[in-house]
Amino acid sequence: MDGYAVRADETTGASQSNPVLMREGVDCVRVHTGSPVPGEMDAVVMIEDTVTGGGMSVGGDAGEGAIVEIRAALHPGRNVSQIGEDVSRGDVAFRTSHQIRACDVAMLAMLGIMDVEVFASPKVAIIPTGSELAPRSGKIAEGMIRETNGLMVSTHIKQWGGIPDHRGIVIDDFDLIGTEIAASVDEGCDAVILCGGTSVGARDYVPDVIDTIGDLLVHGVGLSPGKPTALGIVSDTPVLSLPGYPVACLIALLEFGLPIVRKLGRMPEKPDRIVHARLGAKIASKIGYRTYTRVSVDGDVAHPVATSGAGIMSSVTRSDGFVIINEELEGIDCGDEVDVVLIE
Amino acid sequence: MDGYAVRADETTGASQSNPVLMREGVDCVRVHTGSPVPGEMDAVVMIEDTVTGGGMSVGGDAGEGAIVEIRAALHPGRNVSQIGEDVSRGDVAFRTSHQIRACDVAMLAMLGIMDVEVFASPKVAIIPTGSELAPRSGKIAEGMIRETNGLMVSTHIKQWGGIPDHRGIVIDDFDLIGTEIAASVDEGCDAVILCGGTSVGARDYVPDVIDTIGDLLVHGVGLSPGKPTALGIVSDTPVLSLPGYPVACLIALLEFGLPIVRKLGRMPEKPDRIVHARLGAKIASKIGYRTYTRVSVDGDVAHPVATSGAGIMSSVTRSDGFVIINEELEGIDCGDEVDVVLIE
Numbered sequence: 001m002d003g004y005a006v007r008a009d010e011t012t013g014a015s016q017s018n019p020v021l022m023r024e025g026v027d028c029v030r031v032h033t034g035s036p037v038p039g040e041m042d043a044v045v046m047i048e049d050t051v052t053g054g055g056m057s058v059g060g061d062a063g064e065g066a067i068v069e070i071r072a073a074l075h076p077g078r079n080v081s082q083i084g085e086d087v088s089r090g091d092v093a094f095r096t097s098h099q100i101r102a103c104d105v106a107m108l109a110m111l112g113i114m115d116v117e118v119f120a121s122p123k124v125a126i127i128p129t130g131s132e133l134a135p136r137s138g139k140i141a142e143g144m145i146r147e148t149n150g151l152m153v154s155t156h157i158k159q160w161g162g163i164p165d166h167r168g169i170v171i172d173d174f175d176l177i178g179t180e181i182a183a184s185v186d187e188g189c190d191a192v193i194l195c196g197g198t199s200v201g202a203r204d205y206v207p208d209v210i211d212t213i214g215d216l217l218v219h220g221v222g223l224s225p226g227k228p229t230a231l232g233i234v235s236d237t238p239v240l241s242l243p244g245y246p247v248a249c250l251i252a253l254l255e256f257g258l259p260i261v262r263k264l265g266r267m268p269e270k271p272d273r274i275v276h277a278r279l280g281a282k283i284a285s286k287i288g289y290r291t292y293t294r295v296s297v298d299g300d301v302a303h304p305v306a307t308s309g310a311g312i313m314s315s316v317t318r319s320d321g322f323v324i325i326n327e328e329l330e331g332i333d334c335g336d337e338v339d340v341v342l343i344e
Numbered sequence: 345m346d347g348y349a350v351r352a353d354e355t356t357g358a359s360q361s362n363p364v365l366m367r368e369g370v371d372c373v374r375v376h377t378g379s380p381v382p383g384e385m386d387a388v389v390m391i392e393d394t395v396t397g398g399g400m401s402v403g404g405d406a407g408e409g410a411i412v413e414i415r416a417a418l419h420p421g422r423n424v425s426q427i428g429e430d431v432s433r434g435d436v437a438f439r440t441s442h443q444i445r446a447c448d449v450a451m452l453a454m455l456g457i458m459d460v461e462v463f464a465s466p467k468v469a470i471i472p473t474g475s476e477l478a479p480r481s482g483k484i485a486e487g488m489i490r491e492t493n494g495l496m497v498s499t500h501i502k503q504w505g506g507i508p509d510h511r512g513i514v515i516d517d518f519d520l521i522g523t524e525i526a527a528s529v530d531e532g533c534d535a536v537i538l539c540g541g542t543s544v545g546a547r548d549y550v551p552d553v554i555d556t557i558g559d560l561l562v563h564g565v566g567l568s569p570g571k572p573t574a575l576g577i578v579s580d581t582p583v584l585s586l587p588g589y590p591v592a593c594l595i596a597l598l599e600f601g602l603p604i605v606r607k608l609g610r611m612p613e614k615p616d617r618i619v620h621a622r623l624g625a626k627i628a629s630k631i632g633y634r635t636y637t638r639v640s641v642d643g644d645v646a647h648p649v650a651t652s653g654a655g656i657m658s659s660v661t662r663s664d665g666f667v668i669i670n671e672e673l674e675g676i677d678c679g680d681e682v683d684v685v686l687i688e
Contacts, residue, residue, distance in 0.1 A: 002545030032516075032547050034476040034588065036487035047546065061546070086656045093661070101687050102503065103594055106496035107661045109480050110489075110590075132378040136453050143380035145454075152450035159446065172376075201346030202391065203376050244378065246454075250447055271617045271686070312430045317437070317451045342615070343445050 001079040004028040004050055004068060005041035008076040019051065019069035028068055030061055037080050044079035045070050087111065097266050122191060122264035123163045125184030126150045129197040129206060130244060131171040149195035149242070149249045156253060157193075159344065162261040165189055172203040178213050185237045190264045192237060193257060196244030199228040206241045210234060222327050224289035225310035226252035238264075245310035251292045251322075275321065275340040277302035283323065284331040291327075294319035295340055302340050319343060345423040348372040348394055348412060349385035352420040363395065363413035372412055381424050388423035389414050431455065441610050466535060466608035467507045469528030470494045473541040473550060474588060475515040493539035493586070493593045500597060501537075503688065506605040509533055516547040522557050529581045534608045536581060537601060540588030543572040550585045554578060566671050568633035569654035570596035582608075589654035595636045595666075617686040619665065621646035627667065628675040635671075638663035639684055646684050663687060 006028045014020040022028040028045075029038050037044065049072035052061075087093060093107060094100075100108075100118070108116060128150035134140040136147055147169050154164035165187075170180050177197065184192045197206040198219075207219045207230040214234030221229045225248035230241035240256050242249045262269060277295075280303040285291035295302040297320040304323075307315040321340040325332060332338060350372045358364040366372040372389075373382050381388065393416035431437060437451060438444075444452075444460070452460060472494035478484040480491055491513050498508035509531075514524050521541065528536045541550040542563075551563045551574040558578030565573045569592035574585035584600050586593045606613060621639075624647040629635035639646040641664045648667075651659040665684040669676060676682060 002543075002547070032476075033543065033545055034474060034489060081653075081655060086658050091658075093658075102496050102499035103657065103660045103687060105499050106492040106590060106594075107657050109492040109495050110657060112480075112484075112490065114481060130378060132376075136456075137458060145378060146456065148450040148453040151453050152446050155446035155449050199346075199377065201377055203346070246447075246450060250450075271619055273615045273617055275615055309425075311425060313447065313451050313454060314430050314435075314437075316447045343447060 001044045001046050002032050003030075003044045003047040003079070004070065005031045005037045005044050005080075006070065006074065007041060008043040008074045008078065011043070011045065011070055011073045014070050014073045016071050019071045022068050022070055024052075024061075024066050024068050025064045028070065042076045042080065043074040045072055045074055046079065097268075099268055119266045121161055121163050122261055123165055123189050124157045124261065125165045125167055125181075125187075125189040125192045126153050126157070126195070127167045127170055127177070127180050127184065127192065128195045129170045129172060129177055131203070133169045133171075133196075135169070149244065149246055152246070152250060153193055153195060153242070153253055153257070156257065157261060160258055160261045161265055161267060172197060172205060174205045174209060177205055178209045181209065181234055181239060182213060185235045190237065191260050192234070192239045193253070194239070194241045195249055196242075198230050198241040198243055204228075206230065207232075210239055210241065214239065221252075221255075222289050223252060223255055224286060224291045226255065226292075227289070229256065231256065243310065246313045247307075247316055248310035250316060254292075255290075273342040273344065275302075275342060276300070277338055277340050279323070279332055279334055279336050279338050280304070282331060282334045283325070285325040285329060287330050288327050291325040292322045293325060294321075295323050295338075296320050297340055302338055316343065345388045345390050346376050347374075347388050347391040347423070348414065349375045349381045349388050349424075350414060350418065351385060352387040352418045352422065355387070355389065355414055355417045358414050358417045360415050363415045366412050366414055368396075368410050368412050369408045372414065386420040386424065387418040389416055389418055390423065441612075443612055463610045465505055465507050466605055467509055467533050468501045468605065469509045469511055469525075469531075469533040469536045470497050470501070470539070471511045471514055471521070471524050471528065471536065472539045473514045473516060473521055475547070477513045477515075477540075479513070493588065493590055496590070496594060497537055497539060497586070497597055497601070500601065501605060504602055504605045505609055505611060516541060516549060518549045518553055521549055522553045525553065525578055525583060526557060529579045534581065535604050536578070536583045537597070538583070538585045539593055540586075542574050542585040542587055548572075550574065551576075554583050554585065558583065565596075565599075566633050567596060567599055568630060568635045570599065570636075571633070573600065575600065587654065590657045591651075591660055592654035594660060598636075599634075617688065619646075619684040619686060620644070621682055621684050623667070623676055623678055623680050623682050624648070626675060626678045627669070629669040629673060631674050632671050635669040636666045637669060638665075639667050639682075640664050641684055646682055660687065 051069040128147045133147040134144040154166050157164040197204045210216045210232035216232040219230040228243045229252040232239045242252045280301045283293045283304050294305040294315050305315050305319045321342040323338045395413040472491045477491040478488040498510050501508040541548045554560045554576035560576040563574040572587045573596040576583045586596045624645045627637045627648050638649040638659050649663045665686040667682045
């Protein structure tokens, strides 16, 4: 507090009409918010409750030896912060696995701690597969498509606190795919994410590759879009095989990639950013499939974005978020209240 | 689709029991998901609906000139993606001020767009003021405290997409504070945030400085903690003066600093990350003050964290989030449902 540090017992009986007179620098000491209180003082009288200059003015610096009228009686400790009242010796400031926020950075600095040990960010290999894929820059040949799923996955991995390691395009070749997964694991990647080659076509080698060099745990999930997703383990490293259709790739990444990154990085789960809305039109879904419907939000209405397949990326880029329909439901009616999970 | 590209009208009448025979490479062409369909073909029959090798096996590559049994009749366009079905010439992919998300990065790459013009991240000057402040590293003298508010503000500005410019500590001196604000503006900062010196004590110069070199718009707000906050304009640049008490500093930053950064960076408003909970104990608040109560969340119960002032930073660092009480209310009862805004 801005005011005068005093010995509380010397203010007994002081009031507006009956001030106690003190000499500045002797009986009382001028202090400001944040100042230390001299050792022999135990309370601070607010500047508003003091008069200097012979009753002419409230507060201010009286000057060494000048008389200060103290016009309030105080208990010991009044307006004084005690040592250790925030954090004191022996207190636990943060436990293991606490994720450091901006306020926590400040607390650590208050404690004089400049460095703390943290869990490493997980390094995630990203392997786009497909003989039809071309690098993103420059002209591309007829019949080829630009590699963009790996870019999208890398962007999300970084956003989620992981370190993306984009390994470059691998063509549809059983051995080359296996070699790249093994190399990623050998080079210390904590997880491997492949894009494409996970369906049941003649060129869809990824699930078989995983099962040959490791263990394929799941192939095919109740997710729409995203059904062909596969999950496996190679040399104790989780491997996630995402569909090549870009919308399915994104949604399977949100469902399975995000928890992998969080778990490996020991990051706490965070709630999504949600907007509440009423559905502007009925949406259908198949029982048994957790279904991601793309919606655009206008005021408090969520309008389903017309879609015709998991390859139509503009159905996502024109959307603000997803309405996620549980596998037990068969769609949601027009006008129903829904949570829209914002796309980030 | 994985299968054979065909001319749809040549499949008329084809069925499982009545296949149409075609020569590979002449009447039909082997294609994979993502392959281009040859110009004279207009549909793709799925591999599951074909037989090669004289009826011995389903699907597979028959080989140039070999006979393929087509066992399904198709309409033109079946299983073929049309050029422009996602985005076509003349479509607007993104409008001005659209914030680019991971899916949008992928869409831009699909369109072959490697560079897009974006709004600059706002540069925010951060000026901690106070004669009691010492740099964070090393030993500090008796009566001094480490500068940590500026660090906390910088961390948040970066998290929100701005560029923090921590200007270093300025002592409680009217002219030096004014000089530093003016220098920040001259050097192109888009906003100035000061910490400390905004209350009504003898050394609280910041509001007067703002009013002298610019316009003080507001001094004192209905926010608890955070009441002494001041807002002003210096040379068309917004200036935010935050309280020096660390909890008040943080809360006034969340209320006023975040919208300043978003607005200057043309970033859309985002909903907070919210956890729904029941209040584990009654909390009080003063009418007229928007009150931030610190709570820790255990399951679906939000427990108020005991506090004794805006200087007790551990009241924040031990909390998971805030229950924000509107200025019209006088507290919230135990057991009431509340939204907890997570601290990030």
